[in-house]
Amino acid sequence: MGERDPVEARSDDTRDLYDVATWEPRSALDRLSIKVYGGAVTVGKWIVVLLALAFTVAIGAFGALSDPFVGTLTVLSAIPALALAAYVYYADITSGEPIWLLTATFALSIFFASFAAVINSLFSPLSLLGPIGLVLFFYLVVGPVEESVKLLAVRLYAYRDPRFDAVVDGAVYGAFAGLGFAFVENAIYINRGLEMSPSTGTEAQLAVAGGTAAFRALAGPGHVIYSAFAGYYLGLAKFNPENAGPIVAKGLLIAAFIHATYNTLVSFIPGIVSLSFPNVPQFVVFLAFVLVYQGFFGYLLYRKIARYRAAYRAVRTETERQDGDVPVDTTEFDG
Template structure:
């Protein structure tokens, strides 16, 4: 929404003082107090959201990757493909490099905000379970896709979005990818913890690989999807930051695209891998790998093309600026 101007201000000369009439700025002590209270409220709300997310993380056992070496190793292994994809998005940013501190903060916020999705998904799931397959598909499209993509975007919005370092549209994709990496990491950790079972003791060796290797491999291929979806939504968040008059619809568009891709994956991965297994004779796990690689490849290419389009426009614009500067410098002055 563009900044509107009151009729008094628009009809008045620039030299007229309209403070507290139709304009406002911080002048008095009371103004300063109002500004301070507002900032305190906003800051407290952000801290409250982060604290609540951390408490949920503790409640659902999300710190197992830090407290249990077995879970930690498997979680780290499962996150490698997603980390590789996030690194690619980072290095494809043709503008200034994003600071490591902001990338790490966004990753951690992605870990924390994922817990909101865990709670909301758990609360909503029973309402869809009685509807069988149709209910599962509806659950993915109505709840899982929109909720998970929203909380990942929240991870970016809470901190990185507000910083001056977020100074280009494509930065949204970079921070979105980091939020997706954080989300995938904690999700993988929870899945691995559940599949290994609580209180199970095993050596770090063949026993660990045998019991945790299967779920680790599955989660490793699930991770890049989260990075792709949230990088797409993040790109639109970046677009919204520099198009304030249409920021709301732009953010919603990004969320719709990301949520639809996410829900489509969840709804088709079982059927798709089954078809591949039937047609090719591949074992179920191999067929699953084939389908995920194909699906992520299609939408990963969509993300890459979007980033490439921005990169080409950036380079073209800067090449024009350089050409104009060179032409200006080469023009003789009246003193020459």
């Protein structure tokens, strides 16, 4: 329960404190105030969505996806991220999340990715100030901004739905927000690679676009992992409202740090290894790094979800034992 005014705290139930220290809707003005507030919140949400939609059109994301060639490669490049998001969905031991809520989160993340694109572009000159500037760009701009817009895609809609009824649901919706972000980012990278390619033949363009899609397919699951972490803490915040702000901040700090560290290391490690081992192709180094890095944090995400699953099974078993519904020696599953 939240803080109470001293008058309310010291008063008995016989004193009417309406509009003095407590409030509930009684008058027509009270009910109008509720409608005005609700309408303002709804209008504000639609403004955010429409603004994101306009930015999405402006950066050419829809144009990229409307090209059958780019669209097909984008879908293929998103398969690893989709598989990871599907696993997080499957690992939710509580009630299954409705597909339309997951779809809405996916779509909102596609739209809100445009916010990140605009902000990243505004601060991109920082990345041109040598290695230190690039690192600062990743840690102060790219990581925090991209993880924030993905979390916004969850917070704006699914978070307020009554079917978001468990902490672990935050990880599920966060994962699908990461999938939407990876999807539109892959489309933009593939389309940009085609536009910048000097080759005009079909086979040459296929090679360029296919190479870009392969790189993006490896990078995409990272977005799912980062935002699943942030989403988990958003779910934790929903059920701990007295500490909601710090909990959300913790999730964003974790996700942004993992994200920025990935961007930093992947920008330098392949080049450094190639200088030391010139016979090793950069793609092999990149592949090895991505598998190790994302595999490590993917495992940490698995352990976090597994811990929730174990706790859920344990408390459910305890309740069933008290009710006499299961034998005493029922085993509990962790993982």
